[in-house]
Amino acid sequence: MIFKIRxxxxxxxxxxxxQCFRWVKxxxxxxxxxxxxxxxxxxxxxxxxxxxxxxxxxxxKNYFDLDFDYSKPIKQFLNYGYPLSTATRENSGIHxxxxxxxxxxxxxxxxxxxxxxxxxxxxxxxxxxxxxxxxKYYSFxxxxxxxxxxxxxxxxxxxxxxxxxxxxxxxxVSDLKVDLDSIYSMKSCDSLRYLxxxxxxxxxxxxxxxxxxxxxxxxxxxxxxxxxxLHKFPDFNFDLLPHKGLAQIYLFSWIRSHPEYLE
DNA sequence: GCCCAGGGAATCG
DNA sequence: CGATTCCATGGG
Numbered sequence: 001m002i003f004k005i006r007x008x009x010x011x012x013x014x015x016x017x018x019q020c021f022r023w024v025k026x027x028x029x030x031x032x033x034x035x036x037x038x039x040x041x042x043x044x045x046x047x048x049x050x051x052x053x054x055x056x057x058x059x060x061k062n063y064f065d066l067d068f069d070y071s072k073p074i075k076q077f078l079n080y081g082y083p084l085s086t087a088t089r090e091n092s093g094i095h096x097x098x099x100x101x102x103x104x105x106x107x108x109x110x111x112x113x114x115x116x117x118x119x120x121x122x123x124x125x126x127x128x129x130x131x132x133x134x135x136k137y138y139s140f141x142x143x144x145x146x147x148x149x150x151x152x153x154x155x156x157x158x159x160x161x162x163x164x165x166x167x168x169x170x171x172x173v174s175d176l177k178v179d180l181d182s183i184y185s186m187k188s189c190d191s192l193r194y195l196x197x198x199x200x201x202x203x204x205x206x207x208x209x210x211x212x213x214x215x216x217x218x219x220x221x222x223x224x225x226x227x228x229x230l231h232k233f234p235d236f237n238f239d240l241l242p243h244k245g246l247a248q249i250y251l252f253s254w255i256r257s258h259p260e261y262l263e
Numbered sequence: 264g265c266c267c268a269g270g271g272a273a274t275c276g
Numbered sequence: 277c278g279a280t281t282c283c284a285t286g287g288g
Contacts, residue, residue, distance in 0.1 A: 018269060108269075115268035118286065160284025165271085202271045223269035252269075 001057060003048040007070055010093025011043035014064070017094050017253045019212045021107050021120045022127075022140070034063065035100055036132070036139035065095045065215070073217075073243040077250065083233055083261070084247055087254035094249055101180045101213035102173060103140045108208040109165045109200055125157040126166075146170035165200025172198050180213075188216045207245075217245040225255050232262050 015023040015030050023032035029042040039052035050060050061067060070092070077088040106126075111119050123140075130145055131138035146154075147170040154163045172178040178198060183191045188210055195206035207221035220238055222230070229251055230236065238244045255261065 111268090112270035113268060113283080114270090114285085115287080118268075122285090158285065161272095161282090162270095162284080200271065204270060208269075221269075224267095225269070256269095 001050050001055070001060065003050075003061065003064075003066055005043075005046045005048055005066070008093045009043070009048070009064075009095060010091075011041065011048070013091060013093050013253065014095045014097065015041075017091070017249060018116060018256070019249065020097055020099060021116075021123050033127070033137050033139060035059075036134070038134070038137045062098050065098055068096070068215075070095070070246075073246050076242065077247055080241070080247075081236075083229065083254065084236065084251065087250040088247075090257075091250040091253045094253065096215060096217070096246060096249065097212060098215055099212055100140070101183070101209060102143055104213035105169055105173070105180070105195070105198075105201070105205075105209045106140075106146075106166060108205045108212075109169055110159055110162055111208075112162065112165075112200070112205065114162075122157055122159050126159075129156050143170040143173040147174045162200065165198075168199040169201065183210075183214060188218050191216075192219070211245040211248075217243040220244045220248050223252070225252055228262050229255050 011030065012025070015032075016025070020032075023030050026040075029040050031038070031040050033039070034052070035054060037052050037054035039050060039054060041051075042049040048064065052060075054060075074088055074092045077084050079085070107119070107123055110122050114122075127138040127140055130141040130149065132141075146166060149167065151163055151167060154167060157163075159166060173180060178194065183194065186194065191210055191214075192203070192206045195201050195209055196203070204221050204223055207219040210216035210219045211221060226248060238247060241247055
């Protein structure tokens, strides 16, 4: 299927900004597994082309967030001063994906005290070992599947100390002690506390789940890089900024590509 | 060998 | 309470 893109949209940055971990860049397209379906995505002259057995216009429009009006927050960010103005100028093509909440939760548990290449390799092993095999790719394993494992079986993915956190999350989610669907009707501050009832889920991981799995742009995940930015620019106050989660994404991408600006 | 990586729990003053 | 330490693993 094909979408005509009106606003500025950068597919490369959207899939390579650290919000998702299973998309792989091929020659002129991206290949990934989304909700159990192998999908290939192309972008050329303002058209987004998607080849996937997941053949739903509304799903993909939502996944790539094509109905959200980015122009207003972008305009505000551009007038908010350095460094957000610069970060926005360089990264305003990024869209916030609407990913599967369980995959986001599990992925960002794995992300803690870790680096992006290794996060990807651990997730890949998780899918290969315990996901469902379709022809030549693997779906992301369900919470029920993972909750049936013991800690030594999970050690195969080499997640280290995070393995016990993955197990607790899978158990909580599969027996509905943490009902992810209920979050859709909860306020962000309540869902943050709710998610943090999972062992291994704190302020940062819960914020990422809400931002990348539920499009809660009022959440502002503070990781090591954002911490450095806030320390370097103490006058920058995001508390009252609308859609500050989007600002966080721009700032994260910006500082990752220019770490020298911290000196 | 040492340091760090999209943090959070356990422990300590 | 806030501050520090530990947690597995792998690449630089």
